[in-house]
Structure formats: structure tokens, C-alpha cells
Amino acid sequence: MSVRTLPLLFLNLGGEMLYILDQRLRAQNVPGDKARKVLNDIVSTMFNRKFMEELFKPQELYSKKALRTVYDRLAHASIIRLNQASMDKLYDLMTVAFKYQVLMCPRPKDVLLVTFNHLDAIKGLIRDSPAILNQVDETFQQLTEVYGGLSAGEFQLIRQTLLIFFQDLHIRVSIFLKDRVQNSNGRFVLPVSGPVPWGTEVPGLIRMFNSKGEEVKTVEFKHGGNYVAAPKEGSFELYGDRVLKLGTNMYSVNRPVETHMSGASKNLASQTQESIAPNPLAKEELNFLARLLGGMETKKPSDPEARFRLNLFATEEEEEQAALTRPEELSYEVINIQATQSLF
Amino acid sequence: MFRRERSIPLRGSAAALCNNLSVLQLPVRNLTHFGVVHGPSAQLLSFAPEGLPLAQRQLHAKEGAGVSPPLITQVHWCVLPFRVLLVLTSHRGIQMFESDGSIMVYWHALDSGDASPVQAVFARGIAASGHFICVGTWSGRVLVFDIPAKGPNIVLSEELAGHQTPITDIATEPTQGQDCVADMVTADDSGLLCVWRSGPEFKLLTRIPGFGVPCPSVQLWQGTVAAGYGNGQVRLYEASTGTLHVQINAHARAICALDLAPEVGKVEHCHGECVPDTQVCGARFCDPSGSSFAVTGYDLAEILRFSSM
Numbered sequence: 001m002s003v004r005t006l007p008l009l010f011l012n013l014g015g016e017m018l019y020i021l022d023q024r025l026r027a028q029n030v031p032g033d034k035a036r037k038v039l040n041d042i043v044s045t046m047f048n049r050k051f052m053e054e055l056f057k058p059q060e061l062y063s064k065k066a067l068r069t070v071y072d073r074l075a076h077a078s079i080i081r082l083n084q085a086s087m088d089k090l091y092d093l094m095t096v097a098f099k100y101q102v103l104m105c106p107r108p109k110d111v112l113l114v115t116f117n118h119l120d121a122i123k124g125l126i127r128d129s130p131a132i133l134n135q136v137d138e139t140f141q142q143l144t145e146v147y148g149g150l151s152a153g154e155f156q157l158i159r160q161t162l163l164i165f166f167q168d169l170h171i172r173v174s175i176f177l178k179d180r181v182q183n184s185n186g187r188f189v190l191p192v193s194g195p196v197p198w199g200t201e202v203p204g205l206i207r208m209f210n211s212k213g214e215e216v217k218t219v220e221f222k223h224g225g226n227y228v229a230a231p232k233e234g235s236f237e238l239y240g241d242r243v244l245k246l247g248t249n250m251y252s253v254n255r256p257v258e259t260h261m262s263g264a265s266k267n268l269a270s271q272t273q274e275s276i277a278p279n280p281l282a283k284e285e286l287n288f289l290a291r292l293l294g295g296m297e298t299k300k301p302s303d304p305e306a307r308f309r310l311n312l313f314a315t316e317e318e319e320e321q322a323a324l325t326r327p328e329e330l331s332y333e334v335i336n337i338q339a340t341q342s343l344f
Numbered sequence: 345m346f347r348r349e350r351s352i353p354l355r356g357s358a359a360a361l362c363n364n365l366s367v368l369q370l371p372v373r374n375l376t377h378f379g380v381v382h383g384p385s386a387q388l389l390s391f392a393p394e395g396l397p398l399a400q401r402q403l404h405a406k407e408g409a410g411v412s413p414p415l416i417t418q419v420h421w422c423v424l425p426f427r428v429l430l431v432l433t434s435h436r437g438i439q440m441f442e443s444d445g446s447i448m449v450y451w452h453a454l455d456s457g458d459a460s461p462v463q464a465v466f467a468r469g470i471a472a473s474g475h476f477i478c479v480g481t482w483s484g485r486v487l488v489f490d491i492p493a494k495g496p497n498i499v500l501s502e503e504l505a506g507h508q509t510p511i512t513d514i515a516t517e518p519t520q521g522q523d524c525v526a527d528m529v530t531a532d533d534s535g536l537l538c539v540w541r542s543g544p545e546f547k548l549l550t551r552i553p554g555f556g557v558p559c560p561s562v563q564l565w566q567g568t569v570a571a572g573y574g575n576g577q578v579r580l581y582e583a584s585t586g587t588l589h590v591q592i593n594a595h596a597r598a599i600c601a602l603d604l605a606p607e608v609g610k611v612e613h614c615h616g617e618c619v620p621d622t623q624v625c626g627a628r629f630c631d632p633s634g635s636s637f638a639v640t641g642y643d644l645a646e647i648l649r650f651s652s653m
Contacts, residue, residue, distance in 0.1 A: 001415055001435070001464060001466075003461070003462060003463075003464055004462060058461045058462045103623065103642075106597070107574075107598075108574075108598075151509070151533060151534065151558075152533075152557050152558055153510065153512075153532075153533025153534065153558040153574075154533070156533070156558055156560075156574065156598070157464060159360070160359075160360050163359075163360035164359055164360065164383055167359060167360070167383060167643060168357055168643060170643075183621060187621050187622075187643070188621065190620075190621045190622070190623065192596070192618055196596045197575070197576075197596075197597065199557070199575050200575045200577075200595075200596060200597070201575070201577070202593065202596070203594055203595055203596050204593060205592070205593045206590060206591075206592045206593075207590065207591045207592075208589065208590050209587075209588050209589055209590070209591070211582075211585075211587055213587070213588065223596075224617075224618050225596055225618070
């Protein structure tokens with residue numbers, strides 16, 4: 001599929017991760033300076049120039065398991081510790097959120113606006129650090145260079161590639177269930193009303209022309225949906241009104257990260273897909289991970305007491321329970337890689 | 345008016361590709377074959393109207409160099425004068441099977457020679473025209489294969505130039521013995537449509553320019569091109585001249601699949617159907633009179649069926 005998909009996947013999932021960690025840091029009443037350090041460390045690792053260079057090289061997407069390893073390392077580039085149950089939960093939330101955003105984009109190109117929404121919010125989280133802000137802006141520039149000129153057809157291929165990556169993922173997230181964005185079977189609710197995508201006309205009109213190109217008749221028909229014209233196009237500039245809300249932070253102090261994972265739907269297909277995929281420890285995949293991870297420094301804080309555990313659940317008991325009862329088909333085999341030798 | 349019939353379960357969900365449903369009707373045996381792409385595999389199944397699915401088969405794209413298994417872009421039955429072949433296109437090449445998918449009779453590896461590293465290489469767009477099978481590619485070139493009445497001696501006879509962007513879909517119709525009549529249309533990611541006349545050498549008759557959106561799905565019927573576009577519009581053109589006859593603001597999202605029932609021929613909105621919470625990726629009439637149709641949706645492990653009341 002498209003070989004330009006990985007940067008979009010990585011940055012958007014990373015953005016969701018930061019939203020969730022930010023919310024958990026507040027929920028656990030972590031002191032402001034510590035919380036800021038966590039976010040600053042993760043963002044500066046994520047937007048490290050050499051790391052971005054590797055990321056933006058044309059390449060195929062790899063498995064969900066391989067990508068999870070990257071985020072595991074990314075989270076631990078800061079002073080937090082996440083045990084497996086919390087890391088699994090975090091990754092589930094990230095992937096479901098971005099799957100939803102991709103699915104709901106009115107036009108395939110809107111995935112770029114979703115990415116910009118994430119970057120805008122990330123800049124808000126680290127606004128006290130000009131050096132890191134600069135890194136994010138540079139990535140913004142790179143995104144504009146790579147994606148700014150792509151055609152609608154190329155974005156369509158990127159969208160299809162992302163949807164293949166997320167195919168058969170039906171984990172239920174209670175914040176989505178509460179907002180009626182997701183059904184109890186894990187499928188997302190697709191509204192048939194609202195504004196049409198920018199560049200699309202409201203359905204319901206048939207226009208007929210003669211051989212001279214003159215319009216000779218129009219017929220209206222009932223479409224079944226309830227659509228209105230799009231008000232304006234979102235901005236693709238460094239600063240601007242994105243218009244689209246997808247990719248903005250849906251978690252806040254009053255909308256906590258869900259703490260009860262509803263059971264996943266038993267779907268044979270999800271097993272079929274993974275069983276056909278090659279062994280995730282295939283040589284090429286290891287090389288890719290090593291290159292990416294080689295650019296991440298594992299920071300060892302001078303004070304061992306500085307590291308603290310972050311919990312994605314309300315209590316430690318819940319976290320333990322989640323680890324014990326996680327359905328088999330959703331287990332992410334953690335790939336352990338000694339990527340201490342940097343390639344740079 | 346159409347009503348929902350019982351769905352046909354699939355072993356794997358449908359991938360978010362365009363034109364992701366192929367239907368082959370075998371009226372003599374009262375069987376219908378369905379083909380759906382899941383991702384690295386495609387699922388074929390045979391179905392008798394009032395019975396359970398009779399047979400299921402999974403096909404995979406032929407492996408090659410690369411990390412992950414190649415993804416299939418399309419699966420489609422080609423009905424030729426003396427045989428029916430099943431064609432499968434992927435990111436590696438083109439495979440042709442006997443119609444039940446049991447034996448592969450031909451393999452054509454794609455040449456990615458002049459592709460830049462940022463370009464995805466794949467085949468997509470499949471149609472039969474007389475004794476030829478035409479398949480589109482990522483470069484815009486359309487490969488024309490000459491198919492013998494039986495056996496595996498399939499030959500690449502021509503490469504058609506006309507498109508600069510990846511082919512999305514190809515449609516054909518029988519020429520009814522008339523000369524100089526358009527019998528094939530090819531569509532691409534830029535929305536450009538090329539209208540051809542088949543023959544020992546294919547001839548380009550008309551070009552119908554795009555307008556900034558892809559044309560993922562196209563059909564040809566009695567000299568009329570029906571094209572579905574990425575902005576939700578359906579347009580009908582006269583094939584020989586490229587004149588626009590009808591423009592329909594049909595959908596609020598990109599059109600992914602479009603089909604015509606050849607025995608009926610008017611443009612009239614007869615029915616609207618909404619499949620709740622499903623992004624449709626394939627749609628086909630199941631019989632020439634258009635009295636029934638089937639639909640696939642992304643992430644959905646079943647084929648939805650509708651028939652007229």
C-alpha cells in the first residue's frame with residue numbers, strides 16, 4: 001500500500017498517547033513540575049530530528065505489535081513507569097481513537113488536518129519549552145513538504161493503508177460508548193447528517209444536459225440523509241482554524257480516561273489476519289525497530305527515586321485484574337530489542 | 345423498492361478498498377459466486393439462493409520480496425467467450441485462476457523499474473473485453489492479455505498508454521458487432537476517463553478529463569459511461585464524444601463502487617438504502633435485470649443482500 005503512511009500513523013498515535021498521559025498525570029495528582037518533565041521528555045524524544053528522518057523515509061507499515069514496542073520505549077524515555085497492563089490499555093485507547101478519526105475524516109486529505117490538530121495540542125502541552133516547540137514546528141514543515149502536494153488519489157491510498165492496519169479492531173472504549181460514538185458491538189456510529197466534505201455538494205440533485213452542454217432539466221430526489229453544505233475548509237498552514245474537531249483532545253479533567261475495558265468482540269478474522277502476517281520478529285522488522293529505537297536515548301535519571309509509576313486504571317487492584325483477564329487475542333507480545341547501539 | 349435478505353457470512357472482513365465485491369452468476373446451476381478482498385487474502389464463496397453457502401476458498405497473493413505478505417487490491421471474475429477466469433491483482437502482480445480459484449493458470453509480476461521510492465507499486469482495475477483481459481497498474485499503463493480458449497498460454501499482447509496516474513477501475517461491454525463503437529473505459533486517480541475500442545490493437549477514442557478528484561468506479565452500458573467520483577458525484581457521459589449528459593449529486597462521501605444492471609436502462613432514483621454504521625466498499629447487482637444486489641462494508645464479515653419486492 002502507500003509507503004508514506006508511517007509518519008501520519010506515528011504522530012497521531014503519539015498525540016493520543018500524550019493526551020491520555022496528561023490526563024492520568026492530573027488524575028494521579030502528580031506535581032506540576034514532574035508532570036511537565038514527563039511530557040517534555042516524551043515530546044522531545046518523539047520529535048527528535050534523527051528519529052523524524054528515519055520515520056519520514058518511504059517504507060511499509062509494520063505490525064501493531066512492532067509499533068507498540070516503539071510506544072513502550074517512548075513512554076519510558078520519560079521518568080514514568082508503566083507496567084504491562086497499563087501499557088496495553090494505553091495502546092488500546094490510542095489505536096481505537098485514531099481508527100475512529102481516520103474513519104470519520106470527511107475527505108481522505110483531512111487526515112492531515114487531524115495530524116495538525118494533534119501537533120497544535122502537543123505544542124500547547126509543552127509551551128514553556130521553546131527548544132522543543134521548535135522541533136515540533138520543524139516536523140510541521142516536514143509534513144507540509146511531504147503531504148502538502150499529494151493528490152486526492154494518493155490520500156485515498158494512505159487512508160486505505162491506515163484502515164487495513166486498523167481492520168478488525170473493535171475494542172470498546174467507555175468514553176466512546178457514553179458519547180454514543182461507538183455501539184456496544186464495538187463498531188463506530190456513522191452519522192448520516194451534518195456538513196458534507198469540502199468539495200462535495202449536498203446530495204439530492206440530478207442535472208441533465210443536452211449535446212451542447214446546456215442544462216435542460218433538474219430533478220430532485222430524497223437522499224435519506226440530512227446533510228448541509230460545508231461551511232469552510234480547514235487550514236493547512238502552521239497556524240489556523242482546522243475546522244475539523246477530529247484529533248483534538250477529548251479527555252479533560254471531567255472526562256476521564258475510561259477505566260473499565262469492555263470485553264472485545266470475538267472475531268475470528270482478527271486472528272486470521274495476524275496468523276497470516278509474518279513472524280513479527282522477522283529480520284526486516286527488527287532492523288526497522290532498531291533504527292528507530294537507536295535514536296531514542298534511554299534516560300537514566302540521576303535520582304532513582306525520580307521515576308514513578310503511572311496507572312491507567314483507577315486502582316492497583318484493577319490494574320492487576322486487567323492483566324489477568326486480558327483476552328488472549330488481544331495480547332501484544334512485547335518485542336524485546338537491545339537497541340543500545342545507535343546507528344548514528 | 346428493495347428489502348434486506350439474509351446476509352452471507354464471510355470468514356474475514358472486507359478491506360477498505362474500492363470495488364471490493366465481485367459477483368459471478370451461473371444461472372444454469374442457479375449459483376452465485378462472490379469474491380471479497382480481506383487484505384492479504386481474498387475470499388471466494390458460492391451461494392445458492394435459498395441455501396447455505398456451498399463452498400468457500402481463500403486465495404493469497406503470490407509472495408515475493410518484502411517484509412509483509414503482499415496485499416490484494418482487487419479480485420474479479422472475467423467472463424470470456426469460451427471460459428471464465430478469476431483475476432487477482434496485488435502489490436506484486438497479476439494472478440489468473442480457473443473460475444473456482446482452484447488452479448492458477450498465469451502469473452505476471454509487475455515491473456517496478458521506473459517507480460520512485462515513494463510510489464506504491466500495484467495492479468488494480470480488471471475487465472474482460474472479448475478474448476482479452478485488461479488490467480490496470482500504478483503507473484497508469486493498462487496491460488492487455490490475450491487469453492486462449494483454454495490452457496495457460498496467456499500472452500501480454502499490448503500495454504496501453506493514456507493515463508499518468510494509477511488506474512482505479514476498468515469497464516467493458518460487448519460491441520454487438522458494430523464498428524467503431526467504444527467498448528472499454530478506463531479510469532484513474534486523477535478522475536481522467538479514457539474510452540477505447542478493443543481489437544488486435546486497442547484504439548483510444550476519447551478522453552474525458554477529471555476535475556481534481558479520483559474516479560474509483562466506472563461502468564459502460566450501451567455507449568454511455570457511468571462514473572462515480574471521490575466527491576460523491578455520479579456522471580453519465582456519451583462514450584464516443586465524451587459529452588456530459590447527466591450529473592447526479594448522489595452521495596455525501598466518496599463513491600467506492602458503482603454497478604449497472606444491463607437489462608434496465610434509465611436514470612431515475614428508485615431506491616435509497618442506508619446500511620447503518622457501515623462504510624460501503626463494494627456493491628454489485630446479482631442479476632442482469634437488477635432485481636437484487638449485494639453490498640460489502642469495511643470491517644464487516646458478511647455480504648449484505650437486497651432484492652426488490
